[in-house]
Amino acid sequence: MSEALTHGIKLKDKIGYAMGDMGGLLTFSLIGAFQNKFYTDALGIDPAKIVVLILVARIWDAINDPLWGAFIQSRKPRKSGQFRPWILGFSIPLAVSAALMFLPIGGLGLSQTKYLIFAYITYICYGMMYTAVNIPYGSLASVVTDDELERSSLSMWRSIGAGVGGLPGTIILPMIVYTVVGKYPNGKDIQVLDQNKLFWCVLILATVSIAVYFCHYKLTKERIAPQKKIKDKNHNAVATIKDLLRNRPFIMICIASMLLIAFQFYYQSTFTYLFTDYFGKPGLYALVTICTYLPMAIFIPIMNKLIRKFGKKELCAVGMAFATVACVILFLVRGTALAENPYFFLGLTFFSGLGQTFLVLEVWALVMDVIDYHEVRTGKREEGMAYAFFSFTRKLGQTLAGVGLNALLAIINYDGTATQNGKLLEESVLSKLYDISTLVPAILLALMAVTLFFGYNLSKKKLEEMHKQLDEIRANEVQ
Numbered sequence: 001m002s003e004a005l006t007h008g009i010k011l012k013d014k015i016g017y018a019m020g021d022m023g024g025l026l027t028f029s030l031i032g033a034f035q036n037k038f039y040t041d042a043l044g045i046d047p048a049k050i051v052v053l054i055l056v057a058r059i060w061d062a063i064n065d066p067l068w069g070a071f072i073q074s075r076k077p078r079k080s081g082q083f084r085p086w087i088l089g090f091s092i093p094l095a096v097s098a099a100l101m102f103l104p105i106g107g108l109g110l111s112q113t114k115y116l117i118f119a120y121i122t123y124i125c126y127g128m129m130y131t132a133v134n135i136p137y138g139s140l141a142s143v144v145t146d147d148e149l150e151r152s153s154l155s156m157w158r159s160i161g162a163g164v165g166g167l168p169g170t171i172i173l174p175m176i177v178y179t180v181v182g183k184y185p186n187g188k189d190i191q192v193l194d195q196n197k198l199f200w201c202v203l204i205l206a207t208v209s210i211a212v213y214f215c216h217y218k219l220t221k222e223r224i225a226p227q228k229k230i231k232d233k234n235h236n237a238v239a240t241i242k243d244l245l246r247n248r249p250f251i252m253i254c255i256a257s258m259l260l261i262a263f264q265f266y267y268q269s270t271f272t273y274l275f276t277d278y279f280g281k282p283g284l285y286a287l288v289t290i291c292t293y294l295p296m297a298i299f300i301p302i303m304n305k306l307i308r309k310f311g312k313k314e315l316c317a318v319g320m321a322f323a324t325v326a327c328v329i330l331f332l333v334r335g336t337a338l339a340e341n342p343y344f345f346l347g348l349t350f351f352s353g354l355g356q357t358f359l360v361l362e363v364w365a366l367v368m369d370v371i372d373y374h375e376v377r378t379g380k381r382e383e384g385m386a387y388a389f390f391s392f393t394r395k396l397g398q399t400l401a402g403v404g405l406n407a408l409l410a411i412i413n414y415d416g417t418a419t420q421n422g423k424l425l426e427e428s429v430l431s432k433l434y435d436i437s438t439l440v441p442a443i444l445l446a447l448m449a450v451t452l453f454f455g456y457n458l459s460k461k462k463l464e465e466m467h468k469q470l471d472e473i474r475a476n477e478v479q
Contacts, residue, residue: 009145009154009223016219017144017154018161020087020137023212025165026205027098028130031398032268033169033285034177034198035101035123036405037276040416042106042195043115047406047414053116054402057124061395064128066241069135069388081222082143083136090132091213095206097126102202104195131391133213138387142368143222146470149304152312155365156300163293165212170268171286173201174275178282189280190424240385243378250370250386252455254393256316256448257363261397262404263444269405270437273414278430278437279342287346292353299357311460312366316359317452320445323355327442334434352445359448369458369466376469408436 039045078085101122105115141154177197182190244250267288276282299306306315330348338344371386409416412432415425458466 009147009150012219013144013221014153014157016216017141018157018164019212019216019219020140020161021158022161022165023091023209023216024094024130024134024137025162026168026209026212027095027126027202029166029169029268030098030102030173030202030205032265032401033173033272034193036269036402037193037272037416038102038195038198039119040409040414041193042104042198043112043119044106044417045112045115045119047409047416049112049116050119050406051403053119053123054399054406056120057127058395058399060124061127061131061392065131065135065388065392065395066385068131069385069391070240072136072139072388073385077222080217081140083140084217084220084222086136087133087140088213088217090129091210094126094129094133095210097122097129098206098209099199099203101126102195102199104199106195127395135388135391138364138367138391140220140222141364142371144220145223149307151368152304152307152362152365155363155368156303156361158364159296159361160300163289163296165209166289168201168205170289173198174272174285175283177201178276191276191280191282240380241389243380244374244386244389247370247374247377249373249456249458250390252451252457253363253366253370254390256359256451256456257367257390258393258397258400259444259448259451260359260363261394262400263397263441263448265398265401266405266444267437267441269401270433270440273409273433274437275342277425278433279345281342284342284346288349291346291350292356294350295354295357296361298354299361303361307362311463312358312362312369313452313456313459316362316366317449317456319355319358320449320452321355323352324442324445324449326352326355327438327445331435331438331442334431334438339434352441356445359452366456366458369463372470373458373466376466404440405436408440412436 036050039050040047072083072086075082103118103122105118110118141151141158144154145151177194178191179194180189180191271285271288272282275285275288326348330345333339333344367387367390374380374386412429413426414429414433415423
């Protein structure tokens with residue numbers, strides 16, 4: 001690594017960095033798209049028990065994530081870098097754990113307790129392996145470049161990588177893994193999840209993810225040398241967390257990102273039920289991803305120009321307010337003919353995606369900004385612990401989505417085994433399913449807008465002042 005060259009990334013770096021999230025999302029996107037339906041429909045697990053499973057997994061994450069972040073941060077960097085070797089090393093265990101999570105055991109006739117034990121072991125194992133890869137990957141961006149616009153570019157490329165990685169699970173698989181078993185009285189197809197097809201698809205994606213991670217390793221480079229570690233008995237992981245908790249923009253971006261991941265996981269999971277059971281067209285679920293990510297293609301070419309003119313925080317806040325309006329409209333048309341039209345639903349989803357694009361593309365750049373702000377405040381660059389804390393809050397968002405969805409499914413009396421057994425879902429259940437699929441996303445988007453408008457205080461002007469201070473600090477370090 002070089003202390004002199006801390007910027008000047010090329011297209012190779014951007015593609016390589018994007019492939020890191022692409023590799024992870026090839027399997028991680030399957031959790032939002034299929035895991036809940038696999039548990040409720042294929043394994044017949046009660047949604048209330050899934051809530052407990054998710055809570056237990058997150059309690060373990062609360063212990064595991066900071067420990068892993070502190071461990072990574074304490075290790076002596078190798079010639080290939082401080083973070084990249086860990087990403088490559090755990091890519092194979094991550095792939096194996098993903099395949100195990102969707103083993104097609106639903107037809108074995110096991111008791112619900114045994115299915116739950118299977119779910120606990122495989123879900124928690126996958127979560128640990130994902131942490132092992134994702135914490136060093138998240139920390140990597142801050143040592144690839146220190147230039148603000150280059151970091152913004154990396155954030156956009158990471159979002160592109162995540163979008164590409166999520167495409168197979170959210171676009172291709174919905175057209176493959178369902179089987180028609182009958183029709184509702186209104187002519188809509190009754191379709192069930194085929195666990196065998198799902199498993200083989202997951203196995204293929206998991207294998208591909210290993211190759212993608214290898215390419216990521218070969219194409220990326222850590223340019224910023226790690227800060228020399230000063231022995232300080234009074235400064236440890238607990239002290240670092242206390243410092244981070246005093247960092248207002250860090251806490252605010254953690255909250256905004258937690259809500260973002262909750263929103264993404266919630267709508268991905270809920271829309272699986274909505275398009276399968278309410279619209280009777282699970283294949284159209286593929287268009288949800290297209291409508292959500294297509295706006296990226298519109299804004300990516302001009303994103304840096306928009307950032308220079310308006311600022312990251314400002315764009316993200318306004319965008320989330322716009323997305324909220326689109327989801328509120330979807331909720332307000334319930335009970336009308338428009339609510340029965342999946343294409344109208346997809347059209348409003350596109351406008352919602354238009355607003356979400358700014359935060360989705362820039363969230364990682366915002367994280368790098370708050371890590372820099374931490375360095376200005378404390379004089380310490382602690383990417384490992386900062387990202388471990390940030391990663392945990394995102395898992396809390398995943399928990400919020402999982403717990404909330406299963407609690408609401410229980411409240412509306414959704415029967416996960418009904419369609420599997422050829423039974424029809426009641427009209428009242430389908431109506432409530434539409435309500436929870438539109439109102440909850442609107443609330444989450446509104447909370448993100450408020451957090452960014454009034455909580456996150458690294459405005460365009462303040463960022464410019466902060467980077468001047470940081471340049472002075474690093475110049476003194478070199479001397």
